[in-house]
Amino acid sequence: MSTAPPTIPLGSIPQSIRSVAHYVKLANEHADRDIVVYYWCLFKAVEDAMATDSSSPEAKNFLTVAMNILEQLKKANKDNDAIWLDVVAQSHIEDQAQRLFTYANSQDDSGQFNQKMMKAFYTCGYLFDVLSMFGALDENIQSARKYSKWRATYIFGCLKRGEQPISGKLMAGKDGDDSNELNALSAEFNASANISSGPPASKYPTDFSSHSPQPYAGGGATQQHYSPKPGLQPIVGPFHQQPRDDFNTYNNLPGGQQGQQPPTKPSPAQRGQQQQFQKPSPQQTPQPGIGQNSPTPSYQPAAPDLKLEDYLEAKKYTKFASSALDYEDPKTAIDFLLKAVAVLQKKDGGGLL
Template sequence: MALPAPLRPIQHHLRTAQEHEKRDPVVAYYCRLYAMQTGMKLDSKTPECRKFLVKLMDQLETMKKELNDNDSITQEVVGNAHIENYALKMFLYADNEDRSGRFHKNMIKSFYTASLLLDVLSVFGELSEENIQHRKYARWKATYIHNCLKSGEAPQPGPIGMDEDEEADEFGADGFSHGASFRGADPSHTFQDQGQDVAPGPAPGIGFTPGPASGPSGPPTTNYNNIQVPPGAHAPANTPAELPPPSGGVHLSPEDFTKAQKYCKYAGSALQYEDVSTAVQNLQKALKLLTTGKE
């Protein structure tokens, strides 16, 4: 069924869902859930839009039944970790390629898809300021590099000047615009999987902020005009000895227990990607919260 014009802003999220149907059904499910929730706000009254959204709801129900034994579907906190891990994995891949001066279709696609998946995180609640900035930077970078290659210019690698209101002027809020050309085609159609993941390598995990593609960890902080990017994403986590000893007088609120549980879930998700550093960091955060009552 064709996408009605009023629902056009969700087209790229639906396309991302379709691309991940077999590769990662969890990503496909939450992309469609975001599309459905956003579509309801855009137009749920006109017959054409209502018919489309009802069909999308049916598709979500079917997927939910098929994936009823998957913790990422049945437990929101695990689903949140899964999508955030995946988005940051794609961001890291594109950021490393960009900083190394390797500009190609898959890295543009990875930047843009990362921005779409950061949109999707809003189904779990408000985005963190960090993820809002990552989303803005990723979408702007995809636009900038796409436009450079389209016009035959050489893109500048790494974080360069970005105006506060400059994000994706050609692509706009809807993402890649119809009619935009990249070697003769709409960029959102040209990035085919070709049998491989466009973002290979280990996931950075929850709490990750991208650092340089190479070099030792620990140099001065870089920032993309207000986007703080501490280098050394895989630097060793705090050791237990650095944590204050448990205090019997600590009073934890229900929210504290929920946050601690989240950190433990994030650690478990990071271990699925064999990302030991991120798992340790999140377990340390949980331990610190439980022993001091502070993050």
Template sequence: MEFPPCPNSLKSIQHFLKLAQEHDSRDIVIAYWARLYALQIGLKASSQSAEETQLLLAIMDWLEQMKKTHADNEAITNDIAAQAHIENYALKLFLYADKQDREENFGKNVVKAYYSSGVLYDILLTFGELSEEALHNRKYAKYKAAYIHNCLKNGETPIPGPFPDDESAELNGESPAGVKDEAGTNVTAPEEPSTDAQSDNVEPSSPAPQTTPPTVEEVLNNPNKLPSPPVEEEKPGGFEPYVPPAQPNAAIFQPAVPVHITPDQMITAQKYCKYAGSALNYDDVKTAIENLQKALKLLTTGAE
């Protein structure tokens, strides 16, 4: 379906529409919820001009058509399944970008992956407030996208991996130039840490292996190649990607007396189980285990 051009007055939804367009043939679930979120934002920002109305009506028609065509796709018809699908997709992009970043494989693919991950975490606001992990990854992804983009633009070598946070590195909904659509933007690069503040005893890092990193498309089209989170020593003051706390052994969840489970708790447990099922679709065993453990704990202790 051909959509009318996005007027400048709805510039705030352009990056969601761009993401949707890129996923029309790759992942209809991502395309659907990206356009739905764009519609929600667009309706709030619209001044009801003819150009705005034409675009928003076209998005509405497309959404209705997709909902009928994919009525058997739970990730489109069910909010819980959709949220789990998008969370896993965003995390996959985030881990890919973080791995390439730490290995100093800088380029447009890394910027695009970080940025797209941040946009996906924005889309998750459709379902309510973000979790601590999602909030952390969203901020870090946008931070790194802006920083690496501006370093490359200015001919500088980015610092790999995390370093002290700088609040000036917000993208404010803008897409970095060179992230596929070459759209211009005014992104302020974060200030690099002062060399005086760095320890003289820190040894230089080993050079990254000379291998050709996979592209964003290769990662997304090969679910079995989900990268593992990097393991590094914690640096004081660093901005480390969020690592969920270790879950207790399931054996301690065996209740001594029967536990009364409320209807709301039962729904929450079902949600965790669906998250686990969605994670397994991407061969993300770690996330599946974490969600199953949460469900087991809730059902056996009555506490989250």
């Protein structure tokens, strides 16, 4: 799209559904720089608002405006897979959340306690909430979500009181679940937003190219307290999804208007399911023909009848290979790259995990 989509003033959100202001604000902030994050944050706001209050005139008016915007976005972005396909959207949003999380942690470790890093923790915490629309969050992402919100509220409280925050890596086992503090932080961010016109200026950096993801500590049991730097894992899910039909007629809106209603959530079989990234065991047999002394395989062209789902599947495998390289795991990277090649050549070595 050549122009940014319309934003919804935070002041127009009724008190009965005020809890969705987090997602509306995130949507507004991404309106002119990431249409996918904008769309799904607003979608999350509509979904939560529908579950909270879909009957009052004020809530209906908000829903009418928001759902009309979503419908217009879908029509204007028919070729954007991250708006039409859950698995692509899920991967995109997780990537944005992980970049923010990595940036905030690096600032935390270096003692750079400021508004930017606090906002980064706050934002990625709510982006993890948006991910919950695509299915149950795995243990690592749940831990990262809780940790992000805790760090945001803890640093907010320290800065507000004029105290020097303590780095998260020195506070393992501390329980900082303070919903009142989080609400106060949200209120301050919302009050600083421009609620009369376009999206507010970004309060956190958008260039994270110099902050590569750190190796994950690996899986772990569900924790009762926060632990520093919970790991985020790549998402593995079905790729043969049909485009979503998100909008059905919703007739109970004020003034006889017909708006659009978000659908009920698809079944788990339709959603991308999150699984932990597993490193191969030492006994894993390497792929035949791949080794230090193996000759370079001859080139074979791609299959002539590739479909959209084939490209999506191959792209997903290459992303997993890139993640494996971040963890310095060449065997897994090679395995995923071979799977991507097999998909593009229509060989039996491809297929879903």
